[in-house]
Amino acid sequence: MTKKATVITYGCQMNVNESAKIKKILENLGYELTDNIEETDIAFLNTCTVREGAATQIYGKLGEIKRVREQRGTKIVVTGCFAQEQGQELIKKFNYIDIVMGNQNIGRIPEAIEDIENRSAKHVVLTDYEDELPPRIDADFESKKTASIAITYGCNNFCTYCIVPYVRGRERSVPMAELVEEARELVKKGYKEIILLGQNVNSYGKGLSEEETFANLLQNICDIEGDFIIRFVSPHPRDFTDDVIDVIARNPKIARSLHLPLQSGSTRVLKLMNRGYSKEQYIALAEKIKERIPGVSLTADIIVGFPQETEEDFIDTLDVVEKVGFETSFMFMYSIRKGTKAAVMEGQIDDEVKKDRLHRLMSLQNSISKKLSMDYEGKIERVLVEGPSKKNKDMLSSRTSTNKIVLFKGDKSLEGQFVNVKINECKTWTLYGELMAD
Ligand code: SAH
Ligand code: SF4
Ligand code: F3S
Secondary structure, eight states: OOOEEEEEEOSSHHHHHHHHHHHHHHHHTTOEEOSOGGGOSEEEEEEOOSSTHHHHHHHHHHHHHHHHHHHHOOEEEEEEHHHHHHTHHHHHHOTTOOEEEOGGGGGGHHHHHHHHHTTSOSOEEEOOOTTOOOOOOOOOOSSSSEEEEEOEESOOOOOTTOOHHHHHOSOEEOOHHHHHHHHHHHHHHTOOEEEEEOTTGGGTTTTSSSOOOHHHHHHHHHTSSSSOEEEEEOOOGGGOOHHHHHHHHHOTTBOSEEEOOOBOSOHHHHHHHTOSOOHHHHHHHHHHHHHHSTTOEEEEEEEEOOTTOOHHHHHHHHHHHHHHTOSEEEEEEOOOOTTSTGGGOSOOOOHHHHHHHHHHHHHHHHHHHHHHHHTTTTOEEEEEEEEEOSSOTTEEEEEETTOOEEEEEOOGGGTTOEEEEEEEEEOSSEEEEEEOOO
16 A cells, blocks of 8 residues: 655745655655645654744644554654754654654655664654755645745854754855756746745855855846746845845846845844844835835834833834835744843843734734735736635635735636736735736
8 A cells, every 4th residue: 555644834935845845755755645644654744943832833733643643653753943953852852753854854854764664763863964955856836836946045144033043054055057947947847936945045145166146046037938927035134235126126027025024123123133234224225125126015024022122112113114114014022042142131021012012013014004905906917826715716816926815706727827907806915806808
C-alpha cells in the first residue's frame, strides 16, 4: 500500500514555500500526500516561532498527532523555525517526536526518514549546517496560478524584538542566474503570479561572488516574456533605494502593492528596535513611492507595546498610519522572544496596555481601509482570477494589482486568467464587480 504523508504549515510565506519543497521531496520518496492526519503515516509540522502564540498552536497539533501515532505508528517530524529554535529540547519535552530539523536541512529528509525507519536512530535532530540552502526543487504550489521563489535566506538585521535572525541564520542570496531561470520555468509552466521572498528582499545580492542588486533582479524577471505579475515580501524601508522605485515605476508587471513594514511610528522606539530609519524618513519614503508609482497601495506590519513605548510614542504610530494611509496592516502586540535584545530591556509594557493600543490602532486602520476601499467604485480593474470564492460558490474570487479582493460572476474556466472587471460595490475588505468584455 502507498504510504501517506501530511505537511501542516504555520508562519510566513517562506514556510509555505519550504512546505511545497518538503511535499515534493516526499512525493519523490513515493509518499502520497493527504490532508487527513487520521490516515497519515508521516506527519510534518512546519513551524513558526515569531511570536509566543505560535508555540501554543503547535503544542495543540502535536497532541492531536500523538493520538494518531498511538493508533497507527505515525512518524512525527517537526521542521521550521520553532524546531530550529528548540532543537534537542523538543525531543526532551515530547519524546514521541521522531525528527526535528531546521528548514535549511530539508535536503536531508530522505536520510533522516531512513535512519528512523531502519531504527539506526531513535530520534534525529538536524539543526546545524547554518550555511546550507534548502535544495533547489521544482515544487508544485497549491495554487495553479501563484508560485513563490526564495531569493534570500536568513537575516542580518537583528531588529531587537525579532527571533528570525537567530533561527534562520545569516543572510544568503541565491545567485541571480538561478533565480531568473526558476522564474522563467514557472512562467512557462503557466504560473501567473510570482512572489519573491526574503526577510529583507532589497538587500538581495550582497555577498554574492558577483555583487548584484534587487533592482537588477526585478528588471531581469520583468524581461521574461509572458503575461504575469510579480510581488515581493518584505522590503526594508531603510534599504528601499531609488533604483528599486524606478524599476517598479517603469514595469507594469510589478504589482502596485508594496508591503513597507513600519513597526513603529516613533523615532525613539524605532531606534530601540534597531530599524535604521526615523518617523520622518519613513513618511518621506512612503510619499516618494506614492508620487513615483501612481496608484500604488501600501501595507505595513506594526508592533504595539514594544518595551518603553509611551502613549506619546504610540500616538506617533497612529499619526504615521493616518498620514501614509495603509490599505491594510498586520498589527501585533509585542511578544517577548527569548535571546533577543528587547526581551531583557527595561520597561516591558503590561498586556492590558498592549491590548488597548492594539484595539485603537485596529480601529483607526479599519476606518482607513474602508475609506480607501471606496475609491475603487466605478473603476475598471485588471484582476487575476483565483477561482471560485470560498464563501460564495457562484462568484469568482480575484485580486487587483493592488492586492484587493474582487468578487464577480463568471465562468470557472477563467481561473488563472487576467480579466477586466468593473467595480460596482465596495466593502472594507472585498470589492464586487462585473466582468467586462475584452
Ligand atoms: N522580515 C520581515 C518579516 C519578519 S516577521 C520584515 O522585516 O518585515 C513578520 C512580522 O512579525 C514583523 O514585521 C513584525 O511586525 C512582527 N514581529 C516580529 N517579531 C515580533 C515580536 N517579537 N513581537 C511581535 N511582533 C513581532
Ligand atoms: Fe526580523 Fe528585522 Fe530581519 Fe525582519 S528585518 S526578519 S523584523 S530582524
Ligand atoms: Fe515564523 Fe520563521 Fe517565518 S519564525 S514568520 S516561519 S521566518
